[in-house]
Amino acid sequence: SCQKKETPQITTVEHTEIIELLTPDEFAEHIKNQDVQLIDVRMKSEFDQGHIEGAKNFHIYGKEFQDSILTLDKEQPVYLYCKAGARSEEASLELKKAGFKKVYDLKGGFSSFQSQ
Numbered sequence: 001s002c003q004k005k006e007t008p009q010i011t012t013v014e015h016t017e018i019i020e021l022l023t024p025d026e027f028a029e030h031i032k033n034q035d036v037q038l039i040d041v042r043m044k045s046e047f048d049q050g051h052i053e054g055a056k057n058f059h060i061y062g063k064e065f066q067d068s069i070l071t072l073d074k075e076q077p078v079y080l081y082c083k084a085g086a087r088s089e090e091a092s093l094e095l096k097k098a099g100f101k102k103v104y105d106l107k108g109g110f111s112s113f114q115s116q
Contacts, residue, residue, distance in 0.1 A: 019092045019103045024113045027106045030079065037078045041065075041091040042110070046083060052113065060087045065094070074100045081106035081113065 022030060031038055031052070040051045041060040051057070058068040060082070072078055078100055082088040085108055092103045106113060 018096055018101060019105060021105050021107045023107050024115075027079065027081070027104065027113065030077075030104060037072050037076055039069075039072075039078060039080050039091070040110070041080055041082045041087050050110075050114070052081065052110070055081075058091075060091045060094075065091075066098075069095060069098055069100075072100070074098070077102040077104060079104045079106070082109050084109040084111055 030036070031054070036054075038052060038055045040047050040055040040057050042051075042057070043059050043061075044057055047055075047057040056068075058065055062068075078095055080088040080091050080095070080103060082091070085106070088105045088109060092105045095103050
């Protein structure tokens with residue numbers, strides 16, 4: 001027939017549905033005056049040199065990372081950051097795989113947050 005067939009849309013970037021990249025200003029606004037799940041995915045030594053107040057340290061490449069994220073509430077938003085953004089992006093995808101509903105990632109990481 002000449003009618004156009006409906007083809008299902010395939011989304012190649014599925015994680016955009018639950019992972020949102022926030023600018024440092026947006027990230028600061030989201031976490032301000034709120035009891036949020038704020039996670040620093042850098043190494044402990046980096047975390048100890050400075051971090052965003054209220055953050056927990058779950059090192060993305062640490063053997064405890066998977067167990068640590070299971071202590072979080074999957075129904076509540078999670079805010080992630082690392083030094084520059086690569087590790088937190090990787091952590092975001094891990095949280096998505098684990099069934100988290102909403103994940104926010106700090107664009108440019110802690111380095112960009114400090115300079116605001």
